[in-house]
Amino acid sequence: MLANPQCKHWHFVEDTYSRARNxxxxxxxxxxxxxxxxxxxxxxxxxxxxSIRGKTCxxxxxxxxxxGEWLSRLAFANYAMKYASAREVIDVIPxxxxxxxxxxxxxxxxxxxxxVADIIGLYADRVITVDLHAPQIQGFYDxxxxxxxxxxxxxxxxxxxxxxILSENLAVMSPDAGGAARAKNFIHEISKxxxxxxxxxxxxxxxxxxxxxGDYRILGDVEGRDVHIVDDILDSGKTFARAAxxxxxxxxxxxxxxxxxxxxxxxxxxxxxxxxxxxxxxxRPIEIIDEKLEVIDLSDLFGEAIYRTAEGESLSQLFx
Numbered sequence: 001m002l003a004n005p006q007c008k009h010w011h012f013v014e015d016t017y018s019r020a021r022n023x024x025x026x027x028x029x030x031x032x033x034x035x036x037x038x039x040x041x042x043x044x045x046x047x048x049x050x051s052i053r054g055k056t057c058x059x060x061x062x063x064x065x066x067x068g069e070w071l072s073r074l075a076f077a078n079y080a081m082k083y084a085s086a087r088e089v090i091d092v093i094p095x096x097x098x099x100x101x102x103x104x105x106x107x108x109x110x111x112x113x114x115x116v117a118d119i120i121g122l123y124a125d126r127v128i129t130v131d132l133h134a135p136q137i138q139g140f141y142d143x144x145x146x147x148x149x150x151x152x153x154x155x156x157x158x159x160x161x162x163x164x165i166l167s168e169n170l171a172v173m174s175p176d177a178g179g180a181a182r183a184k185n186f187i188h189e190i191s192k193x194x195x196x197x198x199x200x201x202x203x204x205x206x207x208x209x210x211x212x213x214g215d216y217r218i219l220g221d222v223e224g225r226d227v228h229i230v231d232d233i234l235d236s237g238k239t240f241a242r243a244a245x246x247x248x249x250x251x252x253x254x255x256x257x258x259x260x261x262x263x264x265x266x267x268x269x270x271x272x273x274x275x276x277x278x279x280x281x282x283x284r285p286i287e288i289i290d291e292k293l294e295v296i297d298l299s300d301l302f303g304e305a306i307y308r309t310a311e312g313e314s315l316s317q318l319f320x
Contacts, residue, residue, distance in 0.1 A: 001306070002034045002048065002081070007062035008285040012094070012299050016060060019303025025310060034059070034077055046076040053085040058128075058306050063095035063261075064285050070097050071116060078123035090126045090309065092302060094283035095261045099133035100233070114140045128305050130283060130298065131232045131260040134178070146305065149319055150260050150281060151182070151230075153301050155189035158258065158279060161294075165256060166194055171225045173201035173218075175243045179231055186230050186258075201227060203243050216242045223251035234259040234280070236266045244274035258296075262286065268293055 001020070003013040017031045032052065036044040059081065061074050074091065081089045101112035117140035120127060127141065130148040138145045159166055172190070174183035180202055191197040201220030227247050234240060234257075244255045254276045262280040268290050271278065280286060281298045301318065308315050 001029055001058045001060065002032045002052075002077070003060040004035055004062060005033050006035070008064045009060075009062060009094075009282070012282055012285075012297075013060050015297065015299035016092075016303045016306065019300050020306045020310070023304060023307040025307055029310070034080070036073055036076075044073075044076075046073070046080045048080055048084055051084070052081060054087050056088040056090065056310060057081045057086045058090045058092050058309075060092045060094075060302075063093065063097065063283060067097050071119065075119050075122070078120065082123040088126070089124045090128065091120060091124045092306065093127060093129045094298070094302065096129045096132055096137075099137055102134045102137055113137050117141045126309070128302070128309065130281075130301070131182075133232055135181075146309070146315055148301060148305055148315070149185060150298060150301065151185040151189050152319055153298065154258060154279070154281065154296055155186055156193060157296050159190070159193055162277070165226065165228065165254075166190070166196060167226060168196060169225045169253075170196065171199040171201045171220065171222055171227045171252075173203065173220070173222075173227050173229045173243065173247070175203045175229055175231050175239045176205055177202055182232065183230055186228070198228070199225065203239075203246070205239060205242070216246060218243070218246050218250065222247055225252055226254045226256070227252045229255065229257045231257075231259050233261045233263065235263045237264065237268075237271050238266075241271055241274055244271075248274070264288060 001017050020029055033049040035047050037047060038044045059077055078089055098112040098116045104111060121142050125143055127145040131150050132147045138147055172183045172187050174180045183200060187198050187200060199221060201222055204217045206214035229243055240257055247255050256277050257275050258279040260281050261283050268288050272292050277292055277294060279294050279296055281296050286295050305315055
């Protein structure tokens with residue numbers, strides 16, 4: 001397993017490594033440093049600190065890097081591993097950047113998710129990630145891509161730690177139509193765990209331009225219900241705030257949120273008045289500390305995915 005010791009999510013790397021070891025890899029896996037040594041003009045040299053000849057290499061890549069640097073470091077690391085005679089190069093990417101650009105929504109724009117897929121596929125043999133923004137992005141890749149789903153793992157953690165959320169009046173909401181399948185996955189998991197099937201609620205929004213929200217509507221019965229909003233990415237938080245505001249106006253009681261990839265470009269303060277609690281995963285380093293924010297650690301999920309991949313086992317059990 002390879003990672004940069006200077007990355008912001010080194011603790012996540014160590015926990016993932018420990019999980020893979022404890023499941024059975026033990027002395028067959030080691031954590032090797034891969035570094036980026038910068039020159040004065042900000043060019044950098046990628047260097048692997050130990051021999052990886054003939055080894056299967058899992059690179060845990062830092063998803064908190066600026067997008068351009070994230071992509072270039074990933075490409076150089078893959079090249080370095082491939083030409084250091086690694087037997088197999090597997091990219092473990094907790095948060096896949098550029099996934100929101102998965103189609104041409106206007107003339108003369110790049111389908112950036114496809115470009116990323118092509119660059120990764122030059123030197124990597126497999127990719128492991130979680131909660132892709134759009135599952136069809138897997139079709140951009142000419143190598144296997146395992147898209148893990150956080151819903152089974154996260155639903156169990158939330159219900160274990162916060163049983164008060166579960167009630168006959170619970171609804172699960174996608175803040176936009178594109179995330180309806182994700183909300184249905186959470187409903188399925190909650191039903192399987194508790195026997196209670198929450199109501200599905202969907203939000204519809206118009207975006208005049210990126211980062212702005214026009215008209216916002218809600219489809220579903222929310223009056224008198226506790227509503228749990230689920231989504232894959234929280235960037236500015238404007239969609240979450242608008243959704244929660246509309247829910248309260250229509251008579252919802254408590255509003256909760258879960259998001260896999262939290263960016264918080266506007267911080268958490270604009271959201272605090274709308275939510276009882278906000279759950280996030282640690283696919284990106286979380287630097288915000290707040291009583292309403294709770295981090296769900298996914299290192300166990302990734303550690304088991306690495307173990308199963310190394311052993312040639314199916315990943316389907318992770319979805320059960």
